[in-house]
Amino acid sequence: MDKTRLRIAIQKSGRLSKECQQLLKGCGVKLNLREQRLIAHAENMPIDLLLVRDDDIPGLVMDGVVDLGVVGENVLEETLMDRQAQGEAADYSVLKRLDFGGCRLSLAVADDFDYQGPQSLEGKRIATSYPWLLKRFMDEQGVKFKSVMLNGSVEVAPRAGVADAICDLVSTGATLEANGLVEADVIFRSKAVLIQSGNALPAGKQQIVDKLLPRIQGLQQARESKYIMLHAPKDKLEQVIDLLPGAERPTIMQLAGETNQVAIHMVSSEDMFWETMEGLKSLGASSILVLPIEKMME
Ligand SMILES: Nc1ncnc2c1ncn2[C@@H]1O[C@H](COP(=O)(O)OP(=O)(O)OP(=O)(O)O)[C@@H](O)[C@H]1O
Ligand SMILES: O=P(O)(O)OC[C@H]1O[C@H](OP(=O)(O)OP(=O)(O)O)[C@H](O)[C@@H]1O
Numbered sequence: 001m002d003k004t005r006l007r008i009a010i011q012k013s014g015r016l017s018k019e020c021q022q023l024l025k026g027c028g029v030k031l032n033l034r035e036q037r038l039i040a041h042a043e044n045m046p047i048d049l050l051l052v053r054d055d056d057i058p059g060l061v062m063d064g065v066v067d068l069g070v071v072g073e074n075v076l077e078e079t080l081m082d083r084q085a086q087g088e089a090a091d092y093s094v095l096k097r098l099d100f101g102g103c104r105l106s107l108a109v110a111d112d113f114d115y116q117g118p119q120s121l122e123g124k125r126i127a128t129s130y131p132w133l134l135k136r137f138m139d140e141q142g143v144k145f146k147s148v149m150l151n152g153s154v155e156v157a158p159r160a161g162v163a164d165a166i167c168d169l170v171s172t173g174a175t176l177e178a179n180g181l182v183e184a185d186v187i188f189r190s191k192a193v194l195i196q197s198g199n200a201l202p203a204g205k206q207q208i209v210d211k212l213l214p215r216i217q218g219l220q221q222a223r224e225s226k227y228i229m230l231h232a233p234k235d236k237l238e239q240v241i242d243l244l245p246g247a248e249r250p251t252i253m254q255l256a257g258e259t260n261q262v263a264i265h266m267v268s269s270e271d272m273f274w275e276t277m278e279g280l281k282s283l284g285a286s287s288i289l290v291l292p293i294e295k296m297m298e
């Protein structure tokens, strides 16, 4: 592998892979991703991608095997605590918290379990893939328990008689429900993060990172923003602008052949609800459009 090219580790297949690939594509990185390949070279930038299991990403970054990585904070924090316990180096920095991979690590019990708080789990067996995060929480609560380490299918452990409760990732809660479990306590909230190895990067690689970061920021900001356009009667302009979400500096334009109506254009970082649109309409506004924004640079 060419050492001058920036190496980024992302999940090969799973919850983070599609969004990681989209993020890089959005940043203008042209990827040549072929099935079953562990390394992909960008065509238009000196970037190589390593496609790996998400569990391996923090270690690869902390050992300096790759320069950057995208991983869930849950896996990052778990690896960090594990490395600290083993006395291994764990040098890295978080460059950016990303807007995907949102989930929580929660304790869950069977729906007929009388859960009155973490102390209800005193002396119980808890199945998890995150023994360190679980131990930290239970130590804070002063509750002793037995950890049952499982790498997958944690949610079947109570039914299989392997554990009394579980500590696993939850997003919609559908997996818990399908397994007759209920969420009891949230112990950690996670999102995907972009991390960098602790070593200072050579100038060439640093330049690429300096290019990528504002682009990621621009993509995230664009995703949170909307472009709003509408026509409004001139005599209701102030009331219309008051209703618009986050309209500090709207552009007001004359409409050709119209003396009583103007066009209003604005970028809003807030959501435009149907109720607001209905309110605008009742003030006489028309042609109200709410458009997604692809990229943004301020
Ligand atoms: N239901 C979910 N919704 C959103 N994000 C999630 C969800 N479940 C997990 N995640 C996030 O995505 C990461 C990867 O989840 P995934 O289930 O793909 O991992 P995995 O099965 O361990 O994959 P791998 O084969 O790479 O080890 C998790 O560590 C977490 O940060
Ligand atoms: O609350 P929910 O929306 O149901 O999501 C939670 C599930 O999502 C993740 O698994 P995933 O579906 O990625 O499959 P995996 O178990 O193969 O990792 C996680 O491990 C949970 O099992």
Ligand SMILES: [Mg+2]
Residues within 6 Å of the ligand: 053, 054, 055
């Ligand atoms: Mg994994």
